[in-house]
Amino acid sequence: MIRFNGIYKNFGATRALDNFSLEIGRGLVYGLIGPNGAGKTTAMSILATLLLPEAGTATVNGLDVVEEAEKVRGIIGYMPDFFGVYDGLRATEYLEFFAAAHHIPAHRRPGLVRTLLELVNLPDKADVYVDSLSRGMKQRLALARCLVHDPKVLILDEPASGLDPRARAEMKEIIRHLKHLGKTVLISSHILPELAEICDAVAIMEAGRLVVAGTVAEITAVSRGARQMRVAVLDRAGELAGFLATRPGVSETLADEQEVRFLFDGNQAEQAALLQAMVSGGWPVVEFTEVRRNLEEAFMAVTAEGVEDNGGN
Incomplete structure (x- = not known):
């Protein structure tokens, strides 16, 4: 469903992605983790057709993100780590605006908006102005925005950032439900225990490179020696x-x-x-x-091993 093949991306003298390759199967919730500057957001932005790679290819459902960018945009929903809302719009108006942008016929929009608000547990906020919602509610509304065109793939960059425990729990349940609906979800987060709960597999990145990828059980079992x-x-x-x-x-x-x-x-x-x-x-x-490590311990271990393998540089 998703494939990165030998992706390089530079920002001036900084190499953000360094021969990055990864395959993600259909219908999986896949976690992308790494320290700040590891290249997670860059990889997601390339997949979302917002950045061009220097070299290598990336595809979604067999579509090249550079050569077939318009088609790719029709099958993905992208939620960045920072997003804006439009002051003066109610929640329904906000979603109807994006439904129109995706050429959803006008007669279908009211029913679609009701369905999406139910999906993200905001049916009672339909007539509330967007800028008055809590951060957690805005996050869920932004996720609903990503779903207006029924994408096959969701790219969620830090969707739980800044949320309180209750709001994070609500977001986890929504992501689980989206998996049941057959969506492929690529998600990044610094909250590793919660990623371990919802992800079928994870990839650990550092310095623009893939360090290790596999199921959570495989990653937590990774060890050197004894x-x-x-x-x-x-x-x-x-x-x-x-x-x-x-x-x-x-x-x-x-x-x-x-x-x-x-x-x-x-x-x-x-x-x-x-x-x-x-x-x-x-x-x-x-x-x-x-005794298996948790995901956070595994992350610390394998990234430390990567530093050792590179001579500490």
């Missing part, structure tokens, strides 16, 4: 830590009252053998599992 393991026992955790420290592949054991954490670089067969050895040794094991 995996962190946790074993919970009913008692004798300290003794177990001492025992584990003598086993092949185990390092950095740390005991708590009823659990031991350690690093393990063995394969699955060796992990099974380690569990068997603990049980045979008489330890009352109630849980033995790999």
Whole structure:
């Protein structure tokens, strides 16, 4: 559905995108994350036909964003991180204006506007002036604006920026609903735990490059070398830590009252053998599992690895 292939983009002496390539399947909610200046907004702007790449190609549903920009605009909805509203317009008038801009027939606009306001949970704000809405309501109205022409793809740049927890929760539910409607959603955010909840997959960017991409489970499992393991026992955790420290592949054991954490670089067969050895040794094991990082920890880890790979530059 979405493909970036070897995209380069410069702003003067600054390279914003550096051989950036990424494929996003149809019907997915896909997160794009990275530090400020990583190139997320640049990539989204190229996809939205607002910027031209220096080299490389980008396509949406097989349409080239440069050669077929007008067709691309007909199948995407773009919500930038900063947007304006028109003073003096009511919510219905605001949406009707954009429906007209997308050549929606006049007789269809009232029904469409009602449907969109229901979708973004603003039906009671139909006759309210846009500039009097809260930030969260404006964000939802802006999302409704992106949907007036029923696009196949939504490009949402920091849609939850500046929202309170309740407004962010409302935005998450709307995005989930849009996925159920078959939309492909590309979304950027600095609120990584919430991205982990709604995204089917994520891509981590840094310095204009793709660092790693995959499902949230795959990304949080990314690690160099040993995996962190946790074993919970009913008692004798300290003794177990001492025992584990003598086993092949185990390092950095740390005991708590009823659990031991350690690093393990063995394969699955060796992990099974380690569990068997603990049980045979008489330890009352109630849980033995790999400790996965959350998305924020994975982001910090893989971007740090990228810095090391580039000699710290």
